Amino acid sequence: MSPTLILFPVFVQIGLTFALLFWMGRSRVGSIKNGTVKMKDIALGQSAWPDRVTQIGNSFHSQFELPLMFYTLAALIIITRQLDIVLLVLAWLFVALRLAHVFVHTTTNWVPTRFNVFVAGAGVLLVMWVVFAARITLATV
Amino acid sequence: MSQTALFWPAFVQVLLTVFVMMMMGRARSASMKGRKQSLDDVALNRPTDWDDASTKASNNFKNQFELPVLFFAGIGIALALKLVDPVLVALAWVFVLARVLQTAIHLGPNKVGPRGLAYLVGAVALLALWVLLALRVASS
Numbered sequence: 001m002s003p004t005l006i007l008f009p010v011f012v013q014i015g016l017t018f019a020l021l022f023w024m025g026r027s028r029v030g031s032i033k034n035g036t037v038k039m040k041d042i043a044l045g046q047s048a049w050p051d052r053v054t055q056i057g058n059s060f061h062s063q064f065e066l067p068l069m070f071y072t073l074a075a076l077i078i079i080t081r082q083l084d085i086v087l088l089v090l091a092w093l094f095v096a097l098r099l100a101h102v103f104v105h106t107t108t109n110w111v112p113t114r115f116n117v118f119v120a121g122a123g124v125l126l127v128m129w130v131v132f133a134a135r136i137t138l139a140t141v
Numbered sequence: 142m143s144q145t146a147l148f149w150p151a152f153v154q155v156l157l158t159v160f161v162m163m164m165m166g167r168a169r170s171a172s173m174k175g176r177k178q179s180l181d182d183v184a185l186n187r188p189t190d191w192d193d194a195s196t197k198a199s200n201n202f203k204n205q206f207e208l209p210v211l212f213f214a215g216i217g218i219a220l221a222l223k224l225v226d227p228v229l230v231a232l233a234w235v236f237v238l239a240r241v242l243q244t245a246i247h248l249g250p251n252k253v254g255p256r257g258l259a260y261l262v263g264a265v266a267l268l269a270l271w272v273l274l275a276l277r278v279a280s281s
Binding site: 004007010011014017018021022025029032039042043044045061064068071072074075078079 | 193196197200206207208210211214217218221222251253254257261264268271275278281
């Protein structure tokens with residue numbers, strides 16, 4: 001199995017991050033233009049954005065937490081050429097759960113559901129790291 | 142083209158981050174001395190009365206752990222797969238120079254409009270870098 005297949009879920013996660021970035025930017029500019037917030041109230045990073053804009057921004061920022069461990073693992077998989085079907089399926093599952101997390105975060109933002117989806121993604125990522133650790137340990141023996 | 146050409150913009154981004162970190166340290170210690178902020182509040186990152194220079198520097202420092210992380214990841218992948226070409230290198234430099242400009246505006250006049258524009262230029266360059274990377278990987 002070509003190790004670069006791990007990059008396709010990575011590309012989706014990157015695409016998700018950029019989609020949130022542009023969405024956040026558009027909604028922020030929108031709330032400045034329609035006068036909901038003033039430039040001076042946000043220039044120093046204050047939390048003055050309307051709820052909806054805050055939700056999108058929070059979801060964007062959460063893409064720089066767990067996903068970083070996902071990118072790191074993807075790079076390690078490519079370098080060590082240790083990709084298999086289990087890791088690939090788990091990688092797609094992780095990204096699917098991140099998409100679901102963004103969906104909850106930017107719509108109902110119902111915390112119990114958001115939390116469950118987050119924990120499921122974190123669990124999948126942890127399993128990926130454990131599987132990878134086992135693979136490289138066995139491969140070097 | 143030398144594969145390591147892509148290392149240099151990443152190195153500049155690292156230097157930028159270290160520079161902002163030092164500016165933040167300087168601004169924060171001046172703020173704490175001048176405003177007699179409680180060390181306990183600072184230690185736990187509780188809301189405290191930072192001066193504007195400290196707030197700007199720490200906001201910018203946090204910024205350096207968002208898009209630039211995707212930049213480092215992209216560069217790592219391009220190097221690992223030996224995909225470095227002049228277009229990727231040019232996009233990487235546009236990204237880093239836009240980040241330097243964004244930081245200069247943020248720590249200086251902090252005008253939100255130009256700051257957002259510099260940010261946007263960097264973001265678009267980075268998105269282009271990733272799209273290119275995806276096309277190369279998909280066609281290889």
